[in-house]
Each structure stands twice: as structure tokens, then as C-alpha cells.
Amino acid sequence: MAKAFNEALESGKFVVTAEVGPPKGVDIEEMKHHIEILKDTVDGLNVTDNQSSVMRISTLPVCRLIQEAGGEPILQMTCRDKNRIALQAELLGAYILGIKNVLCLTGDYVTVGDHVDAKPVFDLDSVLLLEAIKGLEQGKDFAGNEFTGEARPTFCKGAIVTPEANPIEPQLLKFEKKIKAGAEFIQTQAIYDLDNFKKFMEYARKFNVKIMAGIVLLVSAGMAKYMNANVPGIFVPKDLIDEMAGAEKGKALAKGIEIAGRMIKTLKDEKICDGVHIMAIGKEDKVPDILAAAGLA
Amino acid sequence: MIVAERKPFEEIKAMIEGCKKVLVVGCGECVSVCMAGGEKEVQILASQLRLAFEEEGKELEAGETTLERQCDKEYLEEIKDKIDDYDAVISMACGAGVQFLAEMYDSKYVYPALNTQFIGVAEREGEWSERCRACSDCVLAETGGICPIAVCAKGLLNGPCGGTNDGKCELSKEKDCAWTLIYNRLNKLGKLDNIREIFPAKKYSVQTTPGRRIHEAFKEKE
Amino acid sequence: MWVDYTKGLLEESGIAPDRLKMFNLSSSMAPKFKEAVDEMTEVAKKLGPTKIVSKAA
Numbered sequence: 113m114a115k116a117f118n119e120a121l122e123s124g125k126f127v128v129t130a131e132v133g134p135p136k137g138v139d140i141e142e143m144k145h146h147i148e149i150l151k152d153t154v155d156g157l158n159v160t161d162n163q164s165s166v167m168r169i170s171t172l173p174v175c176r177l178i179q180e181a182g183g184e185p186i187l188q189m190t191c192r193d194k195n196r197i198a199l200q201a202e203l204l205g206a207y208i209l210g211i212k213n214v215l216c217l218t219g220d221y222v223t224v225g226d227h228v229d230a231k232p233v234f235d236l237d238s239v240l241l242l243e244a245i246k247g248l249e250q251g252k253d254f255a256g257n258e259f260t261g262e263a264r265p266t267f268c269k270g271a272i273v274t275p276e277a278n279p280i281e282p283q284l285l286k287f288e289k290k291i292k293a294g295a296e297f298i299q300t301q302a303i304y305d306l307d308n309f310k311k312f313m314e315y316a317r318k319f320n321v322k323i324m325a326g327i328v329l330l331v332s333a334g335m336a337k338y339m340n341a342n343v344p345g346i347f348v349p350k351d352l353i354d355e356m357a358g359a360e361k362g363k364a365l366a367k368g369i370e371i372a373g374r375m376i377k378t379l380k381d382e383k384i385c386d387g388v389h390i391m392a393i394g395k396e397d398k399v400p401d402i403l404a405a406a407g408l409a
Numbered sequence: 410m411i412v413a414e415r416k417p418f419e420e421i422k423a424m425i426e427g428c429k430k431v432l433v434v435g436c437g438e439c440v441s442v443c444m445a446g447g448e449k450e451v452q453i454l455a456s457q458l459r460l461a462f463e464e465e466g467k468e469l470e471a472g473e474t475t476l477e478r479q480c481d482k483e484y485l486e487e488i489k490d491k492i493d494d495y496d497a498v499i500s501m502a503c504g505a506g507v508q509f510l511a512e513m514y515d516s517k518y519v520y521p522a523l524n525t526q527f528i529g530v531a532e533r534e535g536e537w538s539e540r541c542r543a544c545s546d547c548v549l550a551e552t553g554g555i556c557p558i559a560v561c562a563k564g565l566l567n568g569p570c571g572g573t574n575d576g577k578c579e580l581s582k583e584k585d586c587a588w589t590l591i592y593n594r595l596n597k598l599g600k601l602d603n604i605r606e607i608f609p610a611k612k613y614s615v616q617t618t619p620g621r622r623i624h625e626a627f628k629e630k631e
Numbered sequence: 632m633w634v635d636y637t638k639g640l641l642e643e644s645g646i647a648p649d650r651l652k653m654f655n656l657s658s659s660m661a662p663k664f665k666e667a668v669d670e671m672t673e674v675a676k677k678l679g680p681t682k683i684v685s686k687a688a
Contacts, residue, residue, distance in 0.1 A: 194562075196610065209454060219571040221562050232563065239567040239612050254610070274571050281593040282569050286612055287566055289607050344574035418643035453640060460644040464682045 113211055117184050117213045118268040120155040121297055121322045126380045127387030128408065129186065129299065129324060130399050131158035132178070134169035144177070145394040151183030153409075156213060158186040158299075158389070165225025172202060175211045180339020185269070187211055190219030195235035196244065196254050203248060213324070215270045215299065216241040216290075223336050228347055242293035245269050261401040262301060270297040272326075274345035275312035276305070284315065291319050293387070299389040302328035302339075304348045306378060313384055324387040325379055329366035329402065333357035369398055410439040410505045410531075412537045413446065421454070422461055424520040425497055429468055431458070431493040431519035433522070434488065434510065435475035436502035443537050446501030446523050448475040454501065454522060479506025485513050492517060520533040526557070543617040550604045558611075561587035566608040647678050 120127050130150050130224055133145055157178050159171040175185035189199065203214065220234040227386065233399070244254045245267050251259040271290040277283035290298075291385045298316075303325050317321055318319050330336050333356040336348040352371060359367035376388050392399050403409050415421075425431050440603045441444025455471040462469035472495060476484040479502035492498065497518045500507040504525040511519035527539035542559045548566070549556060558564045567589030568571050570578025574588040595601045640649035652674075654667045 215512065218563065218565065220572065233614075234563045237567045237570070239566045239607055245609060272571060276572065277571075278575055279589060279592075281596075282573070282589055285592070285601070285605065286567065286569065288605070291606055310457075321496060344572050344579060370548055417640060456639055457644040460641075460646055464645040466682055510644060 113186065113209055115155070116268075117156040117186060118296070119405060120184075121268070121386070122388060125387075126154075126408070127155045127322065128390065128403065129151075129156040129158060129387070130154045130390045130396065131160055131164055131188075131391065132174065132237065132396065133168045134171070135176045136166065136168050138160060139171070140169070140177075140250070143174070147178050147181050147183060149397055150399055151178060151181050153403060154390075155387070156184050156186045158188050159190045159215070160213060161190045161219070162225070165192065165222050165227070167225070167227055172206055172209075172211070173208065173343055176178045176209055177292040184213070185211055186213040186215055188215045188217060189241065190217045191234050191236045191238065192222065193218030193230075193233055195233050196240075199236060199241060200248065200253055203245060203267070204265065207267065208305045212266065212272070213268045213274070214245065216295070217243070217352060238389060239293045242269055242290060242295055247250060256297075263401060269294055270299060272299050272301065273316075274301040275309055276301070276347050277332075277345045287316075288319070288397075291321050295321055296387075297322040297324065299324045300326040300339040301345045302326040304352055304375070306375065306384070308347075309379075310384055322386040324389045325375075325385050326389050326391060327372050327376060327402075328391045328393065329398065330352075331395065332364045332368075363393070365398070369401050369405055372402045373407075374407050376406035376408065378401070380408070410442055410528070411498070411505075411525060411526050411530045412443045413440050413503050413520055413525040415445055415450065415454070416502075416524055418457060420551070420626055421499065421520070421522050422458065425469075425499065429494040430470040430472070430495045431473040431497050431499055432488070432492060433499045434479070434501065435473075436477075436479045436500075436506050438478045440501060440506075440523060441475075442531070444535070451475055451501055454499070456572070474526065478502075479510050482509070482513065482628075485510055489514075497519075543620075544611070545620070546612055548608075551608070552591045553598055553600060553602075555587060555591045555594055557587050557591065560585070560590070564611075566611060604627055610618075646681060647682075649674050650678065 132143060147263050159174045162168055171187050171229050175187050178185040179381065186188050189202065216238045218238045222228065222230050223302065227234050247254060248265055259326065273287045276282055298321055300323065309325060313323065336353045336356055339346045340348055355371065356364060356367055379385055380389060390399055390402060424443055425479050433451050435446050435448050435451035437447060444450065451473050458471050474491065475561060476487060478484055479500060492514055497520060498510065499520045500510050501522045501524050503523065504521065505559045507517055507519060507521045528543060529537045529539045529542040532538050539559050540556060557566060557568060561568055565588065569586055570579065573586040573589060576586055578584035578586050586617060591604065595603055634653045639653050641651055642648045652671065656663050
């Protein structure tokens, strides 16, 4: 049985989380296999919410499957598809199933996904969602109505930040609002430049929040260049691109694992932040290898 | 002003399939300014329909007229004698004008020639951009005169989102990130504190559908 | 820009856009005018008649 995520955060250990992306459809064999590999290697397992606005199995039942398998799920909740009524209903439903860890996100826009004509909701944003959760913990819903009965939920609530957003000032202003709204843990967008990340952490350290650096496994130099050109807030420095490009033929993935492992080890040894969130994007079976490369297996 | 654009020609032509006499009615206000449904556009559409029908060996008589505006009964009444001569009407007004014309002349089918798009401004000749969503709860005082509902793709009140990139929106390098614009404007005005506090959620109950407003002076006394 | 726009309107109406072309001439350029007329006559011949009957005739 996995330890509760908030206990892992409070224990002061170097926390590791990874993520599972549910499939489109009902063939869950591969997903169950990923859950099996990951559930005991990490302190928390995120389940993405229609990631990139591509319709997939919803997060709550997948969190339940992780829980039944003995893992510790983290429910990712975006504001793209559900209004405030549906969001709160989902949170209460998660809580009664024992799912208490929630990562609050605004969500990608509808047109970047595969249902471009769907109606975008965005009734709330990540900040207001965190506030809504705070309210539920006090027995009040977003409209101020009191709960029936005495029971009150407690959630372990998190948010995200992009440490290399450009410009950075509006991002930091929003980061502070997320903390004000009750964020207890932060998973960052993927970082590659540890010097820049250290500078961000100097600023972020003054807030009472646990910060986990986002690690995205590089599989090729082409992937790094693609992300630099197309993904906001991700900057893979030239020396890492060169290192990936210089890998032996057929060994690019192994190089990516080595780089990820090295970064995680540095973050841990130099106590730069409180943990890491590993996004293996399709290569979930390599997460144990990454942890081994980091000396964390 | 209201900004609209003409529907694809094929779509309009298909609407009046089987008609022999149509009246094309333009509007002299917003849609004239944004070059979608004014007098010139009425002439163009009527000519195109005549040419297209004739090229297919069919007859079409297309009458042309442009009203001051179609959202006022006073002007719509001007066509009451003319309209009986026609099988159908094509209105080149915005959605509101089309409906008002259809309501007044409900024994004639009224077709819309335009797709009404947004409330916006003229950036330069031939180019208009959206600025207002008519949300009935204007927050421009807090955001330094930049609307997050109309300009932010996601309509966020606590932005920016994680997709913002170099001041541009996640959707396209051509779209500005509203919240970067708001940040910069408030910074310039020394009013960043406006957005340091958490902006409360939007109140959608004030946006009734359909909306209705009665001026105080015209309200009936109890 | 407006000529291209008008060609588009013609095309929408089912008329070949090549039937319209803009020539910049002054009244003293008679040979150039003849060239333009010859060119457009060729275009019209190649495209064949439209069904449109000129009402001005």
C-alpha cells in the first residue's frame, strides 16, 4: 500500500512522481502495465486529463485503478471541459473514493486537440479551482452553500509553474496567486538548464510550498529542437542537444535516460528542490531506468 | 461596431435555389463600415447572383436596397410596399437585423447573407479585431483597458496560462497573449496591484439569454 | 488588390476569372491597346461563350 502523497511531501524526502496518460478507447492493457511498473517506484502517479485536448478516458476512474493496484494517484484536473458545478462534483466524488491528491490546471485550448469544434468551458482557471477546493475543505461549495452533514474533505492540492516562461514576470505573479489560493505542491514544466532553475528556486524558496522539477525524457536531438521551437517555456540548451546528437546510432534513448538521471541526481544532491516529476511521454517503462541512472532506484 | 463577413457565395446561392425574385437588403451601419453588407456589397451580391443564375440557365430578378439600419422598425418599414413583389429576401445585416426584418415581414422567408462575428474595432483599412464579448460584467477598469474575455482565447480572469510564449498566445504566433498585454499595460500605469489579488470567478447569471434591457425612464411604474 | 478581389467574385459566380484583366494605358498608346484587345479576344475565344446575354445589346 502506497504512503499518502502528502505524507511523502511532509517527510522531507526527495519526492518522485511520474504520470500515466489514459488511452483513447477502452483498451487499457498497456496502461495497466504502466501502472504496474510505476506504482511502487514513485511517491505519486499523476493521471493526465484529456492531455493536449485529445479526448481520452477520464481521470477519476484511472486514479481508482491505480489505487486498487496499490499505488498513490494524483488526479489532474483541468478547467477546459467542466464548469464549476462539474469540477466540484468530481472533487467530492474523488474524495469519497479516497482520492485526495489533485493537480489544478487551466488546460490547453480546445483547438489544439482532436475535437476542434467542442465548446471550450474555462468557467474557472487553476487559481479559482484551488480556491474552490479550499472552500470544499471548509464544508462550503463555490456558491457559498453549506454541505449536508458534518464530514469535511481534505485534499493535497497542487499546481504547476513554468520556470522559464518568457516574459517571466506575469508567470511569477500567477505563481504567487496559486500559492495564495492554497497550492501545497508545485510540479514545474520541463526544465533542462539547471543554472536557470537554481535562479528560479532562489525566488521560489521563500514560499511555503514543495517544488518538484519537471523532467521530460529526451529521445532524440530532433525532439529537443522541436520542443524549443514549439513548446512554450521549454528550452533545451545547445550543449544537451549536441550531447543527444553525438550519441551512438540507436543509443539516443539511452543517452536521454543518462541525461535525465544526471539532472535528477544533481537536483537531489545539491538540494535544489524538493523532488522531481518525470514525464516519460510514451516511454513510461523507462522510468525505473531513469531513477536507476539518478541513483534513486 | 459589429463585425461580420459575407457567407460563402455558394451557401447564399443555395439558400435561394428555386426563387425567381429576391430582394437583397443592405444595412448602412456596422456592416457598411466593415465592408460586409453595405450598399456596395448589396450591388456586388445581387450582380453575382444574377450572373450565376444566368450562367446555369435559370432566371433571377434581384432587387437591391439599403436601409439606414435594420435594427430599427422605423427603417424596416421603408420596404413594406416593395417586399410583396419578391419570393424571398436576403438580408445583409448582422444577425440582429436579419431577425428584426424577418419578424416584421414574417410571411416572407428572410435569408442571412452574413456570418456575424464579434464586437470590434478597425485596426487599419480592411482589418477589424474583436474587443468585446458583451458579457454584461465589464472588468476593463481592473485590467487597464484590455479585455481578458475577448482577447484571451480562454477568457481567463487569472492569467496568463502556461501556453503563453513571448507575449503570444498558445494558439498562434499572430495572437497576442492578453495577460501579457494586461501585465505590461498595468505595469506602465503603475497599477500592477490590480491583478495581484485573485480575480473572482465570472458571474454568468448576468448574461441572460436572450438579453433584454429597458431604460429606467421607460420602465412601467407599479 | 481590388482586381484580384473582383476576379474572385467572378469565379464565385461561375465566370472564368481570366475574362477580367487590368491594363494600364494612356490614350496615346494605340498599339498597346490593340495588343490588349487581341489578347483578351484570344482568351474569350478559348473559353467559349458564357450563357449570359448582355442586356445592353
